[in-house]
Amino acid sequence: xxxxxxxxxxxxxxxxxxxxxxxxxxxxxxxxxxxxxxxxxxxxxxxxxxxxxxxxxxxxxxxxxxxxxxxxxxxxxxxxxxxxxxxxxxxxxxxxxxxxxxxxxxxxxxxxxxxxxxxxxxxxxxxxxxxxxxxxxxxxxxxxxxxxxxxxxxxxxxxxxxxxxxxxxxxxxxxxxxxxxxxxxxxxxxxxxxxxxxxxxxxxxxxxxxxxxxxxxxxxxxxxxxxxxxxxxxxxxxxxxxxxxxxxxxxxxxxxxxxxxxxxxxxxxxxxxxxxxxxxxxxxxxxxxxxxxxxxxxxxxxxxxxxxxxxxxxxxxxxxxxxxxxxxxxxxxxxxxxxxxxxxxxxxxxxxxxxxxxxxxxxxxxxxxxxxxxxxxxxxxxxxxxxxxxxxxxxxxxxxxxxxxxx
Amino acid sequence: xxxxxxxxxxxxxxxxxxxxxxxxxxxxxxxxxxxxxxxxxxxxxxxxxxxxxxxxxxxxxxxxxxxxxxxxxxxxxxxxxxxxxxxxxxxxxxxxxxxxxxxxxxx
Numbered sequence: 001x002x003x004x005x006x007x008x009x010x011x012x013x014x015x016x017x018x019x020x021x022x023x024x025x026x027x028x029x030x031x032x033x034x035x036x037x038x039x040x041x042x043x044x045x046x047x048x049x050x051x052x053x054x055x056x057x058x059x060x061x062x063x064x065x066x067x068x069x070x071x072x073x074x075x076x077x078x079x080x081x082x083x084x085x086x087x088x089x090x091x092x093x094x095x096x097x098x099x100x101x102x103x104x105x106x107x108x109x110x111x112x113x114x115x116x117x118x119x120x121x122x123x124x125x126x127x128x129x130x131x132x133x134x135x136x137x138x139x140x141x142x143x144x145x146x147x148x149x150x151x152x153x154x155x156x157x158x159x160x161x162x163x164x165x166x167x168x169x170x171x172x173x174x175x176x177x178x179x180x181x182x183x184x185x186x187x188x189x190x191x192x193x194x195x196x197x198x199x200x201x202x203x204x205x206x207x208x209x210x211x212x213x214x215x216x217x218x219x220x221x222x223x224x225x226x227x228x229x230x231x232x233x234x235x236x237x238x239x240x241x242x243x244x245x246x247x248x249x250x251x252x253x254x255x256x257x258x259x260x261x262x263x264x265x266x267x268x269x270x271x272x273x274x275x276x277x278x279x280x281x282x283x284x285x286x287x288x289x290x291x292x293x294x295x296x297x298x299x300x301x302x303x304x305x306x307x308x309x310x311x312x313x314x315x316x317x318x319x320x321x322x323x324x325x326x327x328x329x330x331x332x333x334x335x336x337x338x339x340x341x342x343x344x345x346x347x348x349x350x351x352x353x354x355x356x357x358x359x360x361x362x363x364x365x366x367x368x369x370x371x372x373x374x375x376x377x378x379x380x381x382x383x384x385x386x387x388x389x390x391x392x393x394x395x396x397x398x399x400x401x402x403x404x405x406x407x
Numbered sequence: 408x409x410x411x412x413x414x415x416x417x418x419x420x421x422x423x424x425x426x427x428x429x430x431x432x433x434x435x436x437x438x439x440x441x442x443x444x445x446x447x448x449x450x451x452x453x454x455x456x457x458x459x460x461x462x463x464x465x466x467x468x469x470x471x472x473x474x475x476x477x478x479x480x481x482x483x484x485x486x487x488x489x490x491x492x493x494x495x496x497x498x499x500x501x502x503x504x505x506x507x508x509x510x511x512x513x514x
Binding site (some may be wrong): 110115116120280284344345346349350351352353363 | 433436445447448450452453480
């Protein structure tokens with residue numbers, strides 16, 4: 001069998017438009033909006049010959065493929081590699097890269113460890129940290145907000161919430177970026193990530209060991225589930241690893257993207273300050289508008305179809321969550337960032353049984369961050385041009401030169 | 408179409424027409440019904456689409472789903488026997504005329 005990017009080469013149905021393009025081209029990753037519009041214009045599903053994969057980016061189709069865990073599997077990898085045919089670069093995640101019934105078990109344990117109740121209990125610490133951080137930023141005035149704000153907040157609160165006793169902030173941020181670059185094709189981004197894997201992954205696994213965790217964090221909740229026999233101790237460690245791969249870089253991105261949206265849309269910032277009850281909806285709009293996770297793949301587990309078009313078993317389907325979140329058919333005026341939109345149903349956290357299990361924690365973090373900004377900051381202004389950082393799955397900023405002016 | 412009536416905590420009622428196959432949550436969102444927040448969009452990851460099913464309808468709306476109980480425990484308002492996550496109630500012709508009450512708080 002011929003493999004392309006670690007998966008089966010397919011012969012797409014003749015009804016599928018063929019688009020000779022690279023969804024992982026650096027320029028597309030840095031500024032994907034026009035490219036997404038082209039993707040949607042081509043049809044419900046397109047064939048990307050370069051990677052011998054199908055791709056979806058219209059809202060309804062993307063939502064349907066993403067929700068259909070029976071036909072479109074996660075266990076064969078959420079990147080371009082098909083784990084049924086090629087060796088994964090790390091032991092697969094037992095929550096992200098798994099199907100029911102195995103998934104059901106780990107999912108339940110994880111959703112309890114990060115329930116709305118747990119998120120609420122963490123809220124007080126999140127708010128104190130956010131208040132102190134915003135005070136510090138206002139004293140500095142001008143900052144590079146990716147490092148000094150977006151990275152600073154989650155790397156302070158999240159390891160504590162997990163109960164980590166050894167913390168390496170750089171490794172924590174970079175591990176997520178590496179994991180997400182690794183689910184792309186074998187391009188420069190992935191190669192760079194791969195060279196750094198051994199060092200960072202070793203540290204991560206060490207930090208996830210029970211002996212390294214406090215007995216009152218989210219990590220302890222997982223080991224309690226292991227004690228109760230719901231999962232094994234080894235599974236508990238792997239799930240702590242999932243906290244770190246999916247819970248740090250993503251919220252760093254969420255905070256950075258929120259600052260970018262607010263600095264670019266001063267009228268919306270004014271509207272938010274005037275009505276703080278829009279804090280939580282504003283974050284949903286940031287998620288819709290910037291899609292911190294822009295792309296994930298699924299693999300068809302059997303012969304199936306998308307929008308009536310036959311799809312053969314073993315087909316990789318690249319799902320553009322970012323494009324779906326900008327589909328005018330769904331959103332009317334997707335190009336406008338509006339804090340009062342309340343975009344229920346956006347796909348930034350995915351949808352269905354694999355919908356982001358940490359979303360309550362992410363919302364609690366952003367609620368604290370935006371709350372502190374609203375309370376203390378009058379204006380957020382650029383002191384230079386923002387720079388996006390290409391990643392095979394994450395749509396994040398590399399540089400945010402900003403000035404914060406106190407109320 | 409399936410008619411659904413949402414009763415607000417202050418007693419005001421709004422009757423809307425939902426599509427078969429849509430959830431009670433999605434129907435509320437599509438019609439801008441107050442008090443159904445639905446932060447997670449229907450992934451059963453939050454409890455912000457909590458509702459009380461009118462007692463005359465609980466037989467037809469059925470049992471809570473696997474995992475729904477866990478989330479309801481986190482609901483902001485009082486949880487009653489009739490409490491459901493409205494994202495987990497899918498409209499069928501059998502539910503035409505359904506009445507649900509919106510709780511005092513969701514977050």
